Amino acid sequence: MKLQPNIQFSDLTPAEIAAERQRRATAGQKLADYTDPKFAKQTAFIKDPARFKLALCTRRAGKTEGACIDLIQSAQNVPGSVGIFFGRTRISAKNVAWRILRRRVEKLGLPCEVNKTELSISFPNGSMIFLAGVDATADERDKYLGMALYRVYIDECASHRQDIYELCVGVIMPALVDHDGSLILLGTPGNFTKGLFYRLSSGKAEPSDPPCSIHRWTAFDNPYMAKKWADEIDKIERERPAFKLTPLYKQHYLGEWVVDDTRLCYHYDDERNGYTEMPPGEWTHVMGVDLGYEDDTAFVVLAFSKASPLLYVREAYKRKKMDITDVANRVRYYVEKYGPEAIVVDGAAKQAVAEMVRRHKLELIASDKRDKANFMGILDAEIVQGHVLFQVEEAFPLIDEASGLIWADPKPGIQTVVRKENPACANHACDAFLYAWRYSYSYLGQVPENTPAAGSPEALRREAKALEVDAKARALKLGLQAQQWPNEARSAQFLPDTDGLEWPTPSGWEN
Secondary structure: OOOOOOOOOOOOOHHHHHHHHHHHHHOOOOOOOOOOOOOHHHHHHHHOOOOEEEEEEOOOOOHHHHHHHHHHHHHHHOOOOEEEEEEOOHHHHHHHHHHHHHHHHHHHOOOOEEEOOOOEEEOOOOOEEEEEEOOOOHHHHHHHHOOOOOEEEEOOHHHOOOOOHHHHHHHHHHHOOOOOOEEEEEEOOOOOOOHHHHHHHOOOOOOOOOOOEEEEEOHHHOOOOHHHHHHHHHHHHHHOHHHHHOHHHHHHOOOOOOOOHHHEOOOOOHHHHEEOOOOOOOOEEEEEEEOOOOOEEEEEEEEEEOOEEEEEEEEEEEEEOOOHHHHHHHHHHHHHHHOOOEEEEOOOOHHHHHHHHHOOOOOOEEOOOOOHHHHHHHHHHHHHOOOEEEEOOOOHHHHHHHHHOEEOOOOOOOOOOOOOEOOOOOOHHHHHHHHHHOOOOHHHOOOOOOOOOOOOHHHHHHHHHHHHHHHHHHHHHHHHHHHHOOHHHHHOOOOOOOOOOOOOOOOOOOO
16 A cells, blocks of 8 residues: 555644634535444444543454544544554554554555554545554653544553553543544453443442443444354353353453452452451551552551451551651551551562661561462461451451452463462552561460369460460561561661560460
8 A cells, every 4th residue: 555645634734734624524525434334333332422432342342343443434534633542562452453454444445554663554634543552661652642632542451451540531631632532442351350441331430530431242243243153152052051150251252340259369258358346355466568659558457366366457558659757657656556566568668668767766577578479378268268357447448459459361371380460450458468467376366265273284284285386486486587687687777686586476475
């Protein structure tokens, strides 16, 4: 395809292009319409004039084909306009949409210039279509988003590594104002039940979310796929009917938001793990702190007792852009409120920890991050057994994170040795939770039995057992403490010297 002489718009200014559009509209010039009357739901989606809209579809529903049709006819009808198709990555955008765009342009016989290197299509009227990745560098994205945009599609919205709220609301939508353009989100349900796309498509929009026109359809609504889709489902019914009960089937074949619980890092359940009132008794508290700035800084307070085998999450809190003084003040607040025996802090931010220890006189312990995935599995097992309870109101930031934290997808062709959390999921409160949990001793607690008479054989056996358990706990804690920071770190006053340290046996557990 060769670029034809750009007769009408090659050197026009934006004001001249706007005037030309007005002239054409006044002259009643017919607009290009490449929609398919046989495909009613796709056509309704394309022709919806909403400035912000969304399509939640199954696989093979024709949403990408519809996006390409809309980009081409928009380029034809709005001289000098810019359309962009964003994939999760540049490669995924190319794999998904480039072939469709080129085939459509060729089939329509449009005189365009195709640039394979830039993944762009230029039209004689000055319009452009670009393909790009949401994961592009800031400079690369600015190259596109600095233009006056008319159509912007974001594909695979349920699979992005980050919430696209800021990109959509803060970056793209202001760039659509010049041409009164539209932003359109595309996706199939997945396991990441957080972020803008999930909220809008599941009917859980927040007050700060922009109004959005929602479209839903399946491959059964695609006249070119309906029979093949039905045959495929019949085959599944015959050969592997159990697959129809899986979340994967409901996501990709029915377009439903159903989380695959095998992908969840923590299996929290309201009925099993929620509580509203803390039982009476003497409680030992520990606190975990995960440091951030652009990300959240999170605080989680846990309680356990030698008279109970249960671990209680008393409170969770998180906030962005907390400086060192903010964090120190929040720690002091919890020290006054709960008097935690240990404050376990993300040890990666050594400067921040040193500042809080030296200037703010806080006694902090560095978190142990080794074997994180394995310890997360142990903690999850305790949650599933109902040994960990969460205060449903005060611990909501942690409950909200834990309910949506999933493991990352393994990379194709690479055998995953160590599981990692999906980077699209917030995990700051969960990390603070894990830090504190590794310093709790709820598993040593026991429900009190009838107390035997003092001096009796049973009383003596219990006393000996208690001393043995206490010695093991003390040795374990001292060993962990010694591994947290090398001697040079202690000498730098990250932590108090541990010589002769009587902590970590919690108060009241000595006997």
